[in-house]
Amino acid sequence: MDVFLKTFLGGKLLSAMGRDGNDQMYSVTWAIVEGENNLSWEWFFLQLQKCMALGEGVGVTLISDEHQPILNVVSTILPSTEHRHCARHIYMLWHKSFRGDDMKLRFWKIVKAYNLVDYQDALDELGAVDQDAVVAFNSYNPRLFCREFMSTSTKTDVVTNNLAETFNGYIINARTKHLLYMLEDIRASLMQRLVLKRRDGEDNWSTLSKDSAKIGERERKSIQL
Numbered sequence: 001m002d003v004f005l006k007t008f009l010g011g012k013l014l015s016a017m018g019r020d021g022n023d024q025m026y027s028v029t030w031a032i033v034e035g036e037n038n039l040s041w042e043w044f045f046l047q048l049q050k051c052m053a054l055g056e057g058v059g060v061t062l063i064s065d066e067h068q069p070i071l072n073v074v075s076t077i078l079p080s081t082e083h084r085h086c087a088r089h090i091y092m093l094w095h096k097s098f099r100g101d102d103m104k105l106r107f108w109k110i111v112k113a114y115n116l117v118d119y120q121d122a123l124d125e126l127g128a129v130d131q132d133a134v135v136a137f138n139s140y141n142p143r144l145f146c147r148e149f150m151s152t153s154t155k156t157d158v159v160t161n162n163l164a165e166t167f168n169g170y171i172i173n174a175r176t177k178h179l180l181y182m183l184e185d186i187r188a189s190l191m192q193r194l195v196l197k198r199r200d201g202e203d204n205w206s207t208l209s210k211d212s213a214k215i216g217e218r219e220r221k222s223i224q225l
Helices: 038-052 069-079 087-094 101-111 116-129 131-139 161-170 179-202 210-224
Strands: 002-003 014-018 025-033 061-064 082-085
Touching: 014 038, 014 131, 014 161, 025 038, 025 069, 025 161, 061 069, 069 082, 087 101, 087 131, 101 116, 101 179, 116 131, 116 161
Parallel strands: 061 082
Antiparallel strands: 002 014, 014 025
16 A cells, blocks of 8 residues: 655655454555655565565465556566455446446446356346446456455455555554654554454454454354344
8 A cells, every 4th residue: 555645755655454363454564655656666565575574475465456566566576476456446447437336236246256157147247237337347357356266375355455545544643744753653553553452362262253253153143044
């Protein structure tokens, strides 16, 4: 993710977010650069690769929007990474030509289909309404943002980079401060968050996280019905 800094110095803050065991935001790293370009993203990903020992990215899933500098750098530094494109960003582009709540529901039904049969059925349903919408949908390369085509090796079905937007909202006040104060605010607030989440996890004696247990219980009840 990249966000503008609201100071007279300008610049951008680049960040990488992950998910913890409870499927919530876990901040991996963040850095300030002069702007969003190939050199800035290359430096950022090189640091990320080194600190996390990612190698060429085998077994790693990365989700980003379709900014060309990110696409260029990831394909070079982490060529074995499964690089997914954020479905929400693609929807915003596709939705400009195909508006309405019905089209929105059809778009996400296709994106979230877990198998080829459901995927094709949802695509055919969209085609019965508007064949041009199907052509436009396919032009964005569904293999990069639809669940049906995603690798199962990393055990994640995420199709959006909403965690990056969550982090952006989390630091919105800090972004108005001068650089050193901003970085200290971000560091302190994220440390507090980690402590709170750790304490919350220590209160859970289940082998599953709280959110995972809730999902499992909901699925169990639906099967019984």
